[in-house]
Amino acid sequence: MANTNRIKNKTAVVTGATSGIGQACAYALAEQGVNLILMARREERLADLKAALSQYSVDVDTYVLDVRELDKVNQVFADVYAKHQVDILINNAGLALGLGNIDEGRIEQWEQMIDTNIKGLLYVSRAVIPKMREQNSGHIINIGSMAGGITYPGGNVYCASKSAVHTLSEAMNLDLVGTEIRVSNIAPGAAETEFSKVRFDGNDSQADAVYEGFQPLSAEDIADLIVYVLNAPAHVNIQQVLMMPTAQRSPTVLHRDN
Template identity: 50%
Template sequence: MSRIALITGATSGIGKATAEAFANSEINLILCGRRQEVLGELKTYFSSKVKVITLTFDVRNKESVFLAIASLPEEWKNIDILVNNAGNAHGFSPIQDGDVDDWDAMIDGNVQGLLYVSKAVIPQMVERQTGHIVNLSSVAGKQTYANGAVYCASKAAVEALSEGMRYDLTAHGIKITNIAPGAVETDFSLVRFKGDAERAKKVYEGFEPIQPEDVADAILYSINTPARVTIADIVLYAKAQAAPTVIYRK
């Protein structure tokens, strides 16, 4: 069987674009997400190119993560590439006005979820002494900004986990790549602003934001380098973006 990639948060945005890029490169897909109907549609779409299997779970639910990944058929258990893409941003307010439920959603999804999925996948990579883990952090994990303290903290944790994984797993032949996108036009802002479409739209006005396909290209590049090369960290900004919160709009 060709290489097998497991992608979390595969039903939209960067995850879906990465699945497309991988399928075009003949990498078989384990697509994971919460929306079973969408996963079914993606399976039908990608099955004309590669072998596809879907797993429905929320990365925040430890039991669901381990049960789902353990349920993979034997021929799918040797995962070559893990893309930890699932994550979220909830709310945009000063720390003193923050909603604790929003904090829990971000910490549980962006940090705990990444850990749960990684824990379920890493042992077989260690046993085989090969594998590649790609973690999606954010430029927010490199530079904190006002009204985003907890989100930035969760993505800074992803940065630290990527570095820590590299220390622990390089000796086992496992590559670790951290991808930190800037302003990507996805449902990110719509979720952050609780479905306020007008407010979310304004985030991307006046400049050309990164598209999910651009991030997928970076992921594809990182997993296709020669065996002797590890791409440790990639930062992607929109051309008009100089820093997480510095965007030159027309």
């Protein structure tokens, strides 16, 4: 299966495409000959990414989009579907903010995580799934987290939001039974991206400390897995994958050198 390219010439939407896992997916899919519709909040980064992907023989379309904005989501996907058939959706847009007790939590951070990680995923999926149902084909990749299955100290609302992603992935699979549409929840452990920098309000030293003493996953590791999952034969639906660095066995069990 690893040597078979079943996704060449298909078209993929990637949300949160300008950093981390989303950006790595853009490159990995381009290498497989997948045409790309990239969505993110930062217009300049989108332009830079599109330029960088010009080395591949694929079409690349970009949209400035904050998945929290329902009207804009619907507007963007109306334009997408006027021009494209979407074969793959990677619901990657998401974030963690803060790490502390619920009684000390910042409400605005809770709302941003819930609005992005849960409601944004729902808004985008609601725009795409009816069209996939019409064409009776498609593959949805939801980027979850180990936090969606195992709560860790200080993770509270973030963990709850990723638990929702896990549950919604299961629900989508149930709702789509009898179709050829597949849904996969990819749940990474510790991965060195902008994730921790965002969580800690841009504090580099605090973010770097998360990954000290062990080799974390890279965004490219996760993108490689996603390509593998997408390349599975049509009768194979890889519904859930929990992926951690070898040094990590749960959110709180992690071996660090020294």
